[in-house]
Amino acid sequence: xxxxxxxxxxxxxxxxxxxxxxxxxxxxxxxxxxxxxxxxxxxxxxxxxxxxxxxxxxxxxxxxxxxxxxxxxxxxxxxxxxxxxxxxxxxxxxxxxxxxxxxxxxxxxxxxxxxxxxxxxxxxxxxxxxxxxxxxxxxxxxxxxxxxxxxxxxxxxxxxxxxxxxxxxxxxxxxxxxxxxxxxxxxxxxxxxxxxxxxxxxxxxxxxxxxxxxxxxxxxxxxxxxxxxxxxxxxxxxxxxxxxxxxxxxxxxxxxxxxxxxxxxxxxxxxxxxxxxxxxxxxxxxxxxxxxxxxxxxxxxxxxxxxxxxxxxxxxxxxxxxxxxxxxxxxxxxxxxxxxxxxxxxxxxxxxxxxxxxxxxxxxxxxxxxxxxxxxxxxxxxxxxxxxx
Numbered sequence: 001x002x003x004x005x006x007x008x009x010x011x012x013x014x015x016x017x018x019x020x021x022x023x024x025x026x027x028x029x030x031x032x033x034x035x036x037x038x039x040x041x042x043x044x045x046x047x048x049x050x051x052x053x054x055x056x057x058x059x060x061x062x063x064x065x066x067x068x069x070x071x072x073x074x075x076x077x078x079x080x081x082x083x084x085x086x087x088x089x090x091x092x093x094x095x096x097x098x099x100x101x102x103x104x105x106x107x108x109x110x111x112x113x114x115x116x117x118x119x120x121x122x123x124x125x126x127x128x129x130x131x132x133x134x135x136x137x138x139x140x141x142x143x144x145x146x147x148x149x150x151x152x153x154x155x156x157x158x159x160x161x162x163x164x165x166x167x168x169x170x171x172x173x174x175x176x177x178x179x180x181x182x183x184x185x186x187x188x189x190x191x192x193x194x195x196x197x198x199x200x201x202x203x204x205x206x207x208x209x210x211x212x213x214x215x216x217x218x219x220x221x222x223x224x225x226x227x228x229x230x231x232x233x234x235x236x237x238x239x240x241x242x243x244x245x246x247x248x249x250x251x252x253x254x255x256x257x258x259x260x261x262x263x264x265x266x267x268x269x270x271x272x273x274x275x276x277x278x279x280x281x282x283x284x285x286x287x288x289x290x291x292x293x294x295x296x297x298x299x300x301x302x303x304x305x306x307x308x309x310x311x312x313x314x315x316x317x318x319x320x321x322x323x324x325x326x327x328x329x330x331x332x333x334x335x336x337x338x339x340x341x342x343x344x345x346x347x348x349x350x351x352x353x354x355x356x357x358x359x360x361x362x363x364x365x366x367x368x369x370x371x372x373x374x375x376x377x378x379x380x381x382x383x384x385x386x387x388x389x
């Protein structure tokens with residue numbers, strides 16, 4: 001195999017280890033971005049579109065080091081200032097991805113376009129520089145870009161991306177709290193993938209900021225030195241491409257942090273007598289009718305059964321019992337499991353079968369809840385129950 005393509009002078013080397021690693025990750029990201037876009041056009045799920053947009057931005061930013069290590073820049077210096085990477089768009093795409101993954105009905109509004117203004121301004125600025133001749137580019141780079149523009153870009157990019165990453169993490173945390181207040185089974189809708197995605201990207205953002213800060217304010221980093229960050233970014237792109245496509249499945253939920261906060265603000269303190277009366281009514285319903293045996297029980301379902309709106313019922317559970325809806329429901333389910341095990345109910349049913357019979361929807365949720373409310377694993381409790389029986 002020929003590893004070098006000679007044009008004039010320096011060879012073009014696309015088969016060096018660094019370029020190959022970056023190319024593999026770029027190809028992976030581009031393929032899965034295309035698959036996400038295809039799924040978006042078929043299923044009209046906006047989260048797929050925004051994840052595809054993020055992947056394409058990441059792949060585009062990796063083109064610079066990919067062709068750089070292949071000596072393309074050295075052979076074609078007219079490419080200087082071409083805007084392969086537009087990092088102002090990263091966290092905005094993440095923000096819309098988080099919003100649309102947690103709210104399937106969230107639509108892109110006209111005002112949302114304003115969030116891409118920094119990206120457009122940066123793109124136009126770089127294209128204007130790209131259109132200049134090499135003599136001007138060299139002069140501008142030494143006199144203005146390195147001492148002034150580069151630090152300014154770093155500061156504004158850092159602030160912009162940090163803000164939207166914080167917004168995204170805060171939104172996700174509110175979403176998780178909302179799930180616990182409204183659903184008895186959150187396993188399929190809690191999106192652990194999204195949590196991992198946000199923390200991984202935050203890590204990459206911090207590492208990138210360290211490299212950019214060093215290059216902008218301390219000393220210029222060489223291509224080789226910058227590759228360590230680009231290698232991390234390439235691996236993250238590879239991971240996001242595969243994991244994102246497989247796990248980014250929008251569920252028909254409609255969560256809005258703003259609406260959730262408005263509902264909380266509208267909650268009023270119930271008189272003590274009414275609170276106690278509703279507590280007694282709720283306990284009687286749970287003990288006699290056992291609505292918790294329904295695996296997909298929601299706060300809205302239970303509020304209809306007890307005859308109050310969901311905001312009032314949430315207040316009763318939160319302030320009357322000191323629990324969220326998820327814990328309140330699962331505690332009854334665990335009590336039912338323990339009752340069956342202590343009564344020899346596991347003779348004809350496997351342990352998981354007992355859990356499913358008592359309202360749990362998955363083994364993971366059951367194990368986690370059982371350990372939380374009893375302090376021991378289901379297996380340990382089961383073995384003790386068999387000995388005692």
